[in-house]
Amino acid sequence: MAVVKPFRTTPNLGPDLTQVGPYYWDTIRPEDADPSYQLGTRVTGSDGHEYIHVEAHAAIAADGIIGVSADSTQSTASTGWTAPVAVAIGDYFHARKTAL
Numbered sequence: 001m002a003v004v005k006p007f008r009t010t011p012n013l014g015p016d017l018t019q020v021g022p023y024y025w026d027t028i029r030p031e032d033a034d035p036s037y038q039l040g041t042r043v044t045g046s047d048g049h050e051y052i053h054v055e056a057h058a059a060i061a062a063d064g065i066i067g068v069s070a071d072s073t074q075s076t077a078s079t080g081w082t083a084p085v086a087v088a089i090g091d092y093f094h095a096r097k098t099a100l
Contacts (some may be wrong), residue, residue, distance in 0.1 A: 006045035006084075006096075014053070017045050018085050021092030035092050039073035043094070051094040056087040068095055 006017050014037040015023055026035050041053040052068055057075045060066060060083040067078020075083070081095040 006047040006049070006051075014041065014043075015092075015094075017043070017051050017094045017096075019093075020085055020087050023092070037092075039092070040071065042072070045096070048100050050097040052081075052097070053092065054095050056083075056089055056091045056093060058089050060087050062086045065098075066095060 015021060021035055021037075023035060023037065026033075029036065035053075037053060039053055039055060043051050043053075045051050052072055054068055054072070055074045057066075057077065060075065062083065062085050064083045064086075065079050066081050066083055067076040068074070068081050069076050075081070075095055080099070081097055083093060084096050085093060087093045
């Protein structure tokens with residue numbers, strides 16, 4: 001049975017793996033500040049895949065194929081990762097590594 005909504009198995013506080021930011025707890029931060037949940041944070045989901053917290057480089061459809069920048073902070077127009085949910089440009093989300 002496939003995991004419908006993966007959850008974090010790595011002991012780490014932060015947004016759900018399918019939650020899109022900006023996040024409610026960052027509403028008092030300066031507008032151009034990075035999110036308090038650090039970009040580049042890597043976690044393992046209950047589905048066995050690696051997830052990394054990044055900023056969307058463009059509008060991405062759910063299950064859209066993307067890449068991740070060398071510094072692991074932004075999505076790119078490449079392959080190897082997917083967006084588990086639809087995101088708008090500049091949104092924060094967990095990119096899902098395609099391969100286990």
